[in-house]
Amino acid sequence: MNELLAINDVYKSYPASDGQVLEVLNGVNFKLAEKSIASIVGTSGSGKSTLLHIIGGLDKADSGHVLWNGEDITHWNELKMASFRNNEMGFIFQFHHLLPEFTALENVMIPAIINGKSESRSRQLAYDLLNEFGLAKRLEHRTNQLSGGEQQRVAMARALINEPSFILADEPTGNLDEQNTNQILEHLIRLRDQHSVAILMVTHEMEIARAGDLIWEMKDGQISQIL
Numbered sequence: 001m002n003e004l005l006a007i008n009d010v011y012k013s014y015p016a017s018d019g020q021v022l023e024v025l026n027g028v029n030f031k032l033a034e035k036s037i038a039s040i041v042g043t044s045g046s047g048k049s050t051l052l053h054i055i056g057g058l059d060k061a062d063s064g065h066v067l068w069n070g071e072d073i074t075h076w077n078e079l080k081m082a083s084f085r086n087n088e089m090g091f092i093f094q095f096h097h098l099l100p101e102f103t104a105l106e107n108v109m110i111p112a113i114i115n116g117k118s119e120s121r122s123r124q125l126a127y128d129l130l131n132e133f134g135l136a137k138r139l140e141h142r143t144n145q146l147s148g149g150e151q152q153r154v155a156m157a158r159a160l161i162n163e164p165s166f167i168l169a170d171e172p173t174g175n176l177d178e179q180n181t182n183q184i185l186e187h188l189i190r191l192r193d194q195h196s197v198a199i200l201m202v203t204h205e206m207e208i209a210r211a212g213d214l215i216w217e218m219k220d221g222q223i224s225q226i227l
C-alpha cells in the first residue's frame with residue numbers, strides 16, 4: 001500500500017480537574033493509504049477529535065510521530081504547517097467553525113483568496129460548490145442565519161475549495177437528515193473515485209462508517225481495525 005499518512009505511537013493526555021491525568025491517546029498507531037476512505041468510530045469522549053486535531057497539526061501530541069508522505073510534521077514550524085493545511089488539507093470540523101460575520105459565499109471564498117486565487121475566480125469556485133450542495137439560494141445569508149445542515153454543507157464546500165489531496169472530517173454528517181447525509185457521503189466517495197482524494201472520517205455511527213474502505217475503532221486510548 002502507498003502510505004499517505006502514518007501515526008506512530010502517539011500519546012496525549014490532559015490534566016483532569018481532580019489533579020489526576022486523563023490519558024486520551026495511549027499509543028495510537030495508524031496508517032492511511034492513498035486514495036482510500038478510512039472511518040474511525042468510537043464512543044463519545046474516546047479521543048476521536050483529539051486524534052484528528054493532532055493529525056491535522058491543530059494540536060500537538062505529547063509524544064509520537066505524525067508522518068504525511070513520510071515527512072514528520074512534529075518538527076514543522078507554524079508557517080509550514082499553515083501552508084500545508086491550506087494547500088493539501090480539507091478539514092471539516094465537528095462544530096463547523098464558520099465565520100459568523102461573513103456570508104456563506106464569503107466563508108467558502110476566503111481560503112481560496114488566502115491561497116492566492118483572484119477574488120473573481122474564488123467567487124466563481126465558491127458559487128459552483130455551493131450550488132452543487134443545493135445552497136444557491138443561501139449565498140448571501142450569514143452563517144448564523146443558516147440551519148445546522150446548511151452550515152455543515154457550507155463547511156464542506158469551504159473544505160473543498162482548494163482541491164485538497166486529503167480530507168479530515170469530524171462527524172461530517174453530524175446533524176444532518178438522511179437525505180443530506182447521503183449527499184455528503186456520495187460526495188466524499190466521488191472525490192475519492194474521481195479526484196483520488198484520501199479521506200479520514202470520524203463518526204460515532206457505524207452505518208455512516210461503512211462508507212469507508214476500512215473501519216477503525218478508538219477504545220481505551222488505542223485504535224484497532226475492526227473491518
Ligand SMILES: Nc1ncnc2c1ncn2[C@@H]1O[C@H](COP(=O)(O)OP(=O)(O)OP(=O)(O)O)[C@@H](O)[C@H]1O
Nearest residue numbers: 014015024042043044045046047048049050051204
Ligand atoms: N483541551 C482539553 N482539556 C481537557 N480535556 C480535554 C480537552 N480536549 C478534550 N478533552 C477530553 O478528552 C477526551 C476525548 O475528547 P474528544 O473530543 O477527542 O472525544 P471524541 O471521541 O471526539 O468525542 P465525541 O464523539 O463526543 O465528539 C474527553 O473526555 C474530553 O473531555
Ligand SMILES: [Mg+2]
Nearest residue numbers: 048049094170
Ligand atoms: Mg469529537
